[in-house]
Amino acid sequence: MSGRPLYFRAGALIFGFAFLYAPILLLVIYSFNASRLVSVWGGFSTRWYQALWQNEALMDAASVSLRAALASGVIAAFLGTCAGLALARFGRFRGRAVFSSMIFAPIIAPEVIMGLSLLLAFVALDAPRGFWTIVCAHATAGMCFVAVIVRAKLESLDGCLEEAAMDLGAGPAAAFARITLPLAAPAVIAGFLLAFTLSLDDFVLASFVSGPGSTTLPMRIYSQVRLGVTPEINAASSLMIGFVAVSLAAGALAARLFRTR
């Protein structure tokens, strides 16, 4: 513990949190504003949430976002787990160093460049842009995070566990299914939730690879905001923040429930 006085540490903490969350809090508060004017408080109301329910364009966008996040999250969890396993378990195979640094590339590379390159790839493949190209782009970005998390988890496990299982009569498939997979499960779930959240949040990749009829919620919000901020947008954004917060909390909870040591 540092010797600094309590009020200093508490102050620093409050300032830090305020810096991060005050704008978001403001947005959430104004989503309950009864007034149509965004910057004038007109009393508490949930009318904008009701209006949101009737706004088909926003609801459609939300549905696209949720479905894309779910699909890309599942694909990212599967591919990322495979990649994480390969990096953690298969020793020094040829090209391991290249593979392990390339898995970080999509995390580090500017999103704009990734979006552009994905768009070029889809054009070259003559793939019709729409829901599935968004899923594909988000799965690509998400799997890197899953791979990194799964790999870290597997490397923290005792390497003898699988050998012990095989020594006790389990073939490679049984050892994987009964020992490796259950122990990696919290990392896979955490990775899935992270990929899910990233997909839900993403604006840049989606705006590159989406097509007509597949507008995600962030894209819809952005295009509406250009015409002026409405309290309805505040409500939609607040719901999105809530959703992301809940799924991140679920990830943390899953990691805690499955914690083995």
Next chain:
Amino acid sequence: MPPLVEIQEVTRRFGALAAVDNVSLEIAEGEFLALLGPSGCGKTTLMRLIAGFGAADSGRILIGGRDMADVPPYERPVNMMFQSHALFPHMSVESNIAFGLARAGMSKGDMGRRVAEMLRLVQMEGFGARRPHQLSGGQSQRVALARALARRPRLLLLDEPLAALDRKLREETQFELKAVQRELGTAFMLVTHDQGEAMAMAGRIAVMRAGAIAQTGSPREIYESPASRFVAEFVGGINLFEAVVVSFAGGIASARLDGASDFVFTARCSSPLAAGQKTALAVRPESIVITRTGGAPPAPGALRGEVVDTAFLGGIFHARVKLASGFVVLSALSGPAAAELGLTRGDSVDASIGPGGGRILAS
């Protein structure tokens, strides 16, 4: 009866290094063998080859007369107790022990009975529902033993099983492991770098060095008649005097000590030596007899020196005696003998080799 395990000229290379170098060894049904050696001597590699983790580059391993070359670890009649214990953290103690039984297709009822029996064997009744992270080091060691023995293997491999335990617990556990081995009659192969552990538990010891077996024999043989300088130094305390062979005939060698031209020692030696060859005379500390000088010149066969250090170790008393040649000899005396002598630093004493106490080493 044919041996349970026959290791025939097995070599295992990692790159240019031969971790196991042309090793031949047999393990009999029901015996307790210790594979003893310093770290990096290849003992763990050899054990893993028996378990089926990794394949020999040349040579054969037979278990129960069957060549194990194409038999994967999960089909071998051996089980292993890992150094880290490797308990499955997401399973209860019971499920850990039952894991191997379920893989063998045992019925639920039989499995429950066997698990209870194993828990009783390692004195862990009542711990079945615990998770591995709720166990102490000693308890997890017992569970690992129970799990490895549950399938009734013909051979149990133990990889430094007591390394994670503190000293007192380690000594208690040594006797318990021995008792379990006697009760079940399963062959045990213990891999260890701790000579005390090997001596305390094993019926037979194989000393390994740089991938090869340096000597095999009972703990007493290894201790009293080491085959080489390495074995003599690795197992127990030892005084090694540099010497030159004077003569060799009929298994008896005479050697003259360096720096003491008139001191010739005669002892048994297992392998032939040539006159003039450099050798070493090995004497265990407890075979060095110390007497007070009393003014007279040293008796024949005794060397004069000065006590430079003493240590009281409970039942044993250690004295370091610096000889005229500068060589420091370690002598271990029993408590009463030491009390009678009343040695202190600076005393002038004569050191000699007790009857049957020295060995002339071949290499």
